[in-house]
Amino acid sequence: MRNKQDQQGLTLIETMMILAVIGILATISIPPAYQLYEDSQARAQATEALNLLESVKSPIAEFYSEKGRWPTQPEFDGLITDRSGKYVANLSPIALASGFQVTATFRNSGVSPGLLNSGSGRTLVLATANGAKWICNDSTDPAVGVPGLNPGTLLPQHRPPSCK
Template structure:
């Protein structure tokens, strides 16, 4: 038996797998990649969840447009809280705690949807309380969403909602 042929027992071995060091390096690389990728993915998930929950508020607010416009058209004034409560039957939802009407000082009207303080996406909380989404009108025909106080295209005097722009639907941005 010759040493040049490397046939000495233990000198020649075919490598069939990865060594422990190589496996540890692979797991370390995977761990680093996961650490970098998970936070943005989680944020996208939370934003998506918040947008979905805001949709419920938008639907509730859309359902009050016709009754309020009809009341304004018939009576020539905005409804009081009691009158609002009598003709708007659905004022809460799974994520929305309440709908609150408000007659604005400049002659407009707004309805505020307040989110619950628990059971909602963390993105819909502001210092432990639910954020708000606003729907307002000057005349019962044209409605604006959330924070448009421009005298020409918005409703002056409205109290803006606190839902973040990235969670609002396109009609409220």
């Protein structure tokens, strides 16, 4: 009579098959997970731009209500002291025929790849027609937006929730 030995552990073939399945699953799941990570990183960095833009609302609205016009570039520079950040290169004002807009331009290095557009930084825009109601990024609708604004180039998935 033969002695039967109980199998203990996995054979080499079984182990290789398990590793192959794990490799296939990793290959399928890592790219979407990495894209989600990059998108969340870009959204977090875009929040800095929105915070800088939010800080211009009050001084610009006060200037407009006192003088009845929008500030020039030198006046804007005097009103707004924080015009850049870790991810934002600068804030640029533009007086429009129908209102005023401030554009935050992201740096072209040290930011999430989603905040770049052909090697230069994307933009996030805050605009107003009257100093009281502000819109974010790209609404040129005459009823709810600011006609004539230069829309921002920040991708919709990277915009802060208040800019969607």
